[in-house]
Amino acid sequence: MSEPVVDTKVRTGGCLCGKIRFTVSGEPDYPHVCSCPHCQKRAGGPIQSWVSFPLEGLNWTGEAGEPTWFDTFPGETTRGFCAACGSSVAAFDYGDTLIGINLTALDDRDDPCLVPVNQSFRDDAVTWLPQVPDTQHSIIG
Numbered sequence: 001m002s003e004p005v006v007d008t009k010v011r012t013g014g015c016l017c018g019k020i021r022f023t024v025s026g027e028p029d030y031p032h033v034c035s036c037p038h039c040q041k042r043a044g045g046p047i048q049s050w051v052s053f054p055l056e057g058l059n060w061t062g063e064a065g066e067p068t069w070f071d072t073f074p075g076e077t078t079r080g081f082c083a084a085c086g087s088s089v090a091a092f093d094y095g096d097t098l099i100g101i102n103l104t105a106l107d108d109r110d111d112p113c114l115v116p117v118n119q120s121f122r123d124d125a126v127t128w129l130p131q132v133p134d135t136q137h138s139i140i141g
């Protein structure tokens with residue numbers, strides 16, 4: 001058995017206007033898309049795409065600092081967006097050790113390590129767009 005490859009790459013991202021910028025490092029977890037009603041409304045589109053990183057590897061580096069947070073489930077889940085341009089950039093479950101990052105907020109949106117492996121809330125998905133297949137067979141499980 002070979003050692004699992006640890007992804008230590010530092011990834012950069014931000015919002016459309018650039019006031020929110022961030023870096024994330026550490027192992028990416030579960031890239032996926034989500035078609036839940038919250039994601040659709042917040043995206044202004046039929047899906048949002050997500051990947052999680054260790055919270056301790058996250059740094060807000062833009063002039064606006066942290067995004068503006070909106071509790072979609074008060075006390076449980078909050079979503080971060082740029083107050084200037086409205087871009088969704090992050091989601092956080094209070095108390096979690098991971099931070100959810102919108103794949104579309106990352107500068108490299110074609111990172112082969114971050115291809116979505118599944119789609120959440122399929123029953124809420126629009127009918128006019130093909131769904132992302134469940135291909136998750138990762139070593140993380």
Ligand SMILES: [Zn+2]
Binds near residue numbers: 015019083086087
């Ligand atoms: Zn912005």
Ligand SMILES: [Zn+2]
Binds near residue numbers: 034037040048
């Ligand atoms: Zn969702």
